[in-house]
Amino acid sequence: xxxxxxxxxxxxxxxLPDWVLALAQACALTSQNRVAEDLGRSASLVSTVLRKKxxxxxxxxxxxxxxxxxxxxxxxxxxGDLPTDVCQMWRQRATRLQTHNTHRVRMFxxxxxxxxxxxxxxxxxxxxxxxxxxxTL
Numbered sequence: 001x002x003x004x005x006x007x008x009x010x011x012x013x014x015x016l017p018d019w020v021l022a023l024a025q026a027c028a029l030t031s032q033n034r035v036a037e038d039l040g041r042s043a044s045l046v047s048t049v050l051r052k053k054x055x056x057x058x059x060x061x062x063x064x065x066x067x068x069x070x071x072x073x074x075x076x077x078x079x080g081d082l083p084t085d086v087c088q089m090w091r092q093r094a095t096r097l098q099t100h101n102t103h104r105v106r107m108f109x110x111x112x113x114x115x116x117x118x119x120x121x122x123x124x125x126x127x128x129x130x131x132x133x134x135x136t137l
Contacts, residue, residue, distance in 0.1 A: 004028050004050055011052040019065045024050055026069050039064050039085075063088050078110045091117050 002010070004027035008020050026035045027046065036043040041064070048054040049061055066072035067085030074087050094111035098104050111117050 004032065008050045011050065017062070019062050019070065020049065022069045023065050038068055060088065074116070076110070076114075078106060087116065
């Protein structure tokens with residue numbers, strides 16, 4: 001029986017992205033269910049990504065994997081350096097204003113001005129520094 005790294009290599013071939021390899025290695029170290037739980041996604045999603053059959057937004061999954069397993073961070077003008085998966089969570093929450101928490105209101109406003117915000121292309125945006133990079137340990 002092939003392990004997750006072999007499955008990913010067979011499916012992706014020479015085009016195996018570093019983030020898919022990191023996902024497969026995480027599955028090999030623990031389990032596919034545990035990795036899915038860490039990502040906040042289903043085990044079937046992890047399986048279909050490893051097999052290069054996921055029909056959804058691969059970039060969104062890549063961003064989660066880089067944040068959770070590869071320590072990729074971005075610089076947020078409100079929260080400072082944060083993992084890319086946390087940034088993704090705040091951007092998703094910014095689709096609807098919830099006024100019960102002042103921090104959520106602040107993040108709603110900041111995220112909606114961010115060029116990384118879902119569905120927003122703002123070439124005129126000049127505030128903040130949104131640089132993605134690997135965290136240094």
